[in-house]
Amino acid sequence: MGTVSDAEKKPIVIFVLGGPGSGKGTQCASIVENFGHTHLSAGDLLRAEIKSGSENGTMIQNMIKEGKIVPSEVTIKLLQKAMHESENDKFLIDGFPRNEENRAAFEAVTKIEPAFVLFFDCPEEEMERRILSRNEGRVDDNIETIRKRFKVFQESSLPVVEYYDSKGKVRKIDAAKPVEEVFEAVKAIITPKEEKVKYHSYAILEELSFSDTYGPPVTESSLEHNKKVAV
Numbered sequence: 464m465g466t467v468s469d470a471e472k473k474p475i476v477i478f479v480l481g482g483p484g485s486g487k488g489t490q491c492a493s494i495v496e497n498f499g500h501t502h503l504s505a506g507d508l509l510r511a512e513i514k515s516g517s518e519n520g521t522m523i524q525n526m527i528k529e530g531k532i533v534p535s536e537v538t539i540k541l542l543q544k545a546m547h548e549s550e551n552d553k554f555l556i557d558g559f560p561r562n563e564e565n566r567a568a569f570e571a572v573t574k575i576e577p578a579f580v581l582f583f584d585c586p587e588e589e590m591e592r593r594i595l596s597r598n599e600g601r602v603d604d605n606i607e608t609i610r611k612r613f614k615v616f617q618e619s620s621l622p623v624v625e626y627y628d629s630k631g632k633v634r635k636i637d638a639a640k641p642v643e644e645v646f647e648a649v650k651a652i653i654t655p656k657e658e659k660v661k662y663h664s665y666a667i668l669e670e671l672s673f674s675d676t677y678g679p680p681v682t683e684s685s686l687e688h689n690k691k692v693a694v
């Protein structure tokens with residue numbers, strides 16, 4: 464990554480998890496646009512690997528058709544390659560880790576722990592509706608495979624969310640809402656702390672100027688107070 468060696472600087476990784484069709488890819492695109500992360504969708508990397516004519520292509524294609532989880536070493540290699548080829552040092556890893564073995568292998572191989580996990584929580588009926596109207600020609604966007612993917616998500620992927628939750632690293636989002644509302648919730652989580660303090664102080668200043676007849680003068684200490692109460 465860039466000119467800085469891995470030993471000197473570890474990338475910041477956010478895992479983006481949620482059921483199939485919960486809106487991970489959609490929200491990642493907005494995060495990239497607004498916050499400059501690099502988006503690595505494990506599913507997209509696997510689909511690109513099939514297209515490239517790699518020796519693993521047929522195996523990956525069959526696993527995806529069945530909604531099964533591709534062996535960790537294949538997915539981790541693709542993720543590592545994409546991270547090394549990037550100049551960026553902050554990544555959204557979308558749709559990975561999908562099971563406990565994926566998680567443990569990723570942490571062992573890369574020595575990277577996620578900063579946190581964005582978890583998109585959405586009811587199955589809504590996810591099913593969204594996938595069935597996605598129209599991207601994916602081999603796994605049919606009702607039979609969707610049901611298998613839901614089962615794999617419940618049985619294998621949710622335990623990963625629970626693992627990170629036990630470490631206080633899960634930021635859960637209600638993903639059943641409209642796209643823009645979901646992104647408001649995402650923004651509140653991704654926005655760096657310093658930005659929130661700045662915004663909070665400006666908001667209070669604006670409020671004071673509206674009511675300056677009655678409001679107290681804005682002093683250094685009242686701004687300091689704002690900083691302290693801002694998250």
Ligand SMILES: Nc1ncnc2c1ncn2[C@@H]1O[C@H](COP(=O)(O)OP(=O)(O)OP(=O)(O)O)[C@@H](O)[C@H]1O
Pocket residue numbers: 481482483484485486487488489490506558593594596597638639640641642643645
């Ligand atoms: N909040 C939302 N409300 C309604 N539709 C949405 C919302 N978010 C995404 N969609 C739509 O639902 C479909 C699935 O979204 P998306 O591809 O982002 O989900 P995903 O979680 O990345 O899915 P997968 O895990 O299957 O790749 C897309 O057609 C997208 O436009």
Ligand SMILES: O=c1ccn([C@@H]2O[C@H](COP(=O)(O)O)[C@@H](O)[C@H]2O)c(=O)[nH]1
Pocket residue numbers: 483504505506507509526527528529530531532533534538557558559560561603612
């Ligand atoms: O880490 C991963 C990510 C994906 N898969 C396989 O790909 C499909 C589609 O994944 P999306 O995230 O919905 O694009 C998934 O059902 C798995 O079969 C994987 O094995 N490992």
